[in-house]
Structures are given as structure tokens and as C-alpha cells.
Amino acid sequence: MAYATPRAATQGRCIYYGTVLHFLRDPGTQQDPAAWQLFDPGALVVGADGRVEWVGPEGEVPPELGDGTPVDHRGKLIVPGFVDAHLHASQVDVIASYGEQLLQWLEKYVFPAEKAFVDIDHSRIISGLFLDTLLASGTTTATVHPTVHKASVDAFFEEAENRSMRMLSGKVLMDREPYAPPDLKDPSVEQAEADTRELIGRWHQKGRLTYSITPRFAPSSTESLLQMVGRVYQEMPDLWLQTHAAENTEEVDTVKELFGGRSYIDVYDRYGMLGNRSLYAHSIYIDDQDRTRLSQSGSTIAFCPTSNLFLGSGLFNLDAARAAGVRVGLGTDIGGGTSYSMLATLNEAYKVLALQQQKLSAMRGFYLATLGGAEALYFEDRIGNFQTGKEADFVVLDWAATPVLKRRTEVSADFQERLFALMTLGDERAVRATYVLGQERYSNTNQIAVPPR
């Protein structure tokens, strides 16, 4: 058979040949084999509209789909595009900032960097670089904090739209000193609400873009700001909400002093912020009552292991959250996190859980990075696996990307051992190509260009 080069094969129906893995549900701690489908060798058929038409064994492509252009990724692993459940487009230049924990790190590094986003040109350049870096890491959907500036939201959504990526974001809201510095504050709650409504009107549900109302976190919010957030969120049943919660012990103590309440999650609950499509990044310092409340309300958590280790924040208890029925996605939390790669993030997740006598299998890890993330963002009906009709965002991974990975793959006894080696040793170097709606948007033969400063 004559295979098209991947880059040329962007018109009409395409049949991608390779080892195909995707998930139907969480394999859990018991490795439920009905939770995934592995086709080795397999084929993925994508229609001209960028949606999945069929997935299955290589030799069983239905005859009526057989006219598709064959694309050769044989020997590589094809999985759904990674979903990054929490990170900051404004912190491209903050990653790898030395020596502080959360509150001091925000003051010393994050807020100075975020001030520059008042400038739309800066916002555009950084947003473009940020999104290209996600694509180069195999990430096709993310829920993203920009800054308090409207320009940062416009620039981010424009750049996401240019790349056809399914992205969630919204203007950061912050109005309480000192956790919001004076020159990075919403001037009033009324203005914050007006700006939010204007941006919702401009971007929400535009193509693949989704607006998420984004109070930064409780310490940088007045009570009236959180009241406004809860009111707008309750008023619009299809609005998303994202924030941070219970990441660091000093932060938790601050919230107790400022707001009282039984717990950090309880404070957000008080303002009507819990519910479907609301996401609480980190949620390390929560108890069983909080987990039950998050689960019952349909609220979700983003587990951000590289950030939690780098900022010395603490260890997230995944098994307790999942046992309580909370939807959990995996986040890089750039720039608290230290890698854009969801593979590197899984590697650190494994270690965070090992320190708590928990195990993260490769199957559960890849579930979390794909369908689990889609579920955490309430987009499991559109993305996250290769069921017919889903949007065909996918990534092609190379088992032999580095000599260490190649060798470890060769000596692996079975698929799950190989996959665990990829999860532990892989990073953006393992990404051969990234497709968005069936279009190749990144190939490792075309490295991204970093704009000069």
C-alpha cells in the first residue's frame, strides 16, 4: 500500500495506521480491562469533517470507509490528544523560578510577569508560543488562566481559534490586596462583572472555545467578588468556572482568617460556586466532607503533581478523591509546574502517589491524561476517546524517541510494561505528531519557532 506523508494527508477521509489505544472509562485501581480498547496493529478513520468515523483492528476497516487516504504511523502509538486540566498562559516566562512557596512565589515572580499582559501584542506573542508548546507536547485541550486584563483573554482565544483547538479560559478576577497587587486588580466588582459579561458575549461557545469564569483564588477575592462569581455562574447554566483551592498550608490558614467557614471548599460553596463544570485546581488540603460535597455537586479537581512538588505544596490524594466519585483531571499548572508534557506530569504523579502508598498504573495514567481530563472538563461527549463522532484530536507517540526509552521498550515483556516505560521516561520528545480535528498541527520534523524577546 502507498501511504501518504502525514502532512499531505489533510484532505478528505484519512485512515491512520498505528497502535491505537483509547479509554471508555476509568480502569480504576483494579485495572478493569473493559475500560480500554487496544488495537495493535490498529486503524483510526477520520472523516473530512475532522470527526472519528471508526476505530478498530488494522485489517477490519469497513469497505465503505476504505477509500480514505492511508497515513502510516505503524509502530507508533496513537492516543487521544492530551487534556491539561489546569495551567496559566501568562506564566510562560515564570516556569523554573527559584526558591519560594505559593504566596511568596506569586508576589515575587508571577505578578510582575502578569503585568505585561496589559499589552495585546505581548499577549498574542506569548499565547501563540504557549499554544504551540502545548501542541508540541501532544496537548490539544486545556483549561487556562490568562491574566486580569481583557487583552490577555482576547489574545488567547484568537490564537486558540487560529489553531482550531478546543480551549477553555476566562478573564482572571482579583480585587483584594495584598493577594492581588494594586496594579493588577479589578477596579470594582461592577467593572469585573461587566468585563466578564462582555468577554462571555464575545467568546463563549464560539467554535471550539468555552468561557470559564475565573476568580484567581479566595485570598485575592473580596466577599462581594465571590458573590458576583456565584451569581453569574448560577445564572448561566452552561458557563464553566475555574479557580484554585487548598494548595498550600499558609494559603489555607489565610482563607480561614479572611473568610472563616468549616473549610476552604466550604467557603466556595457558601458563594454558590460548586456545581457541574466547576474546577478546583490542587485541592490537596481537603477532607472527606469536602470530597463528598465536591462529588455530589459535580465539581472537579485538577491534580498538578509537578507544581505541587516544585512549590513544596503537598501530596494530592487521588484514590480518596476517586473513591468519593470526584472527577479528576491532570494539570501541568505551568508556571508552578515544571513541564508542559503530560507524560512528564504522569511520571511525577506516579511518585506523588507512591509517597502515599498508592499506585498509578500506566492504563489509569493514560486514562487520566485523556478521557479523565475530558470528564473533568465536562467535554467527554466531544473529546477524550475515539468513539464514533468524537472530534479527532490525537497524538502519535514514538516508543523509540530516546535511546533510554527505546532500549527499555525493547526489553518490555508486554504492552502495559511498555506503556509504563513511556509514561515514566517519555516527555515532549516522544511526540511524533499532534492532530487537531484530523489536521496535523505539529510534527517533530518542524520544530516550533520561539519568538525573540
Ligand code: GUN
Ligand atoms: N493560586 C493563586 N494563583 C495561583 C497561580 O498562579 N498558580 C498556582 N499554582 N496557584 C495559585
Ligand code: ZN
Ligand atoms: Zn494554577
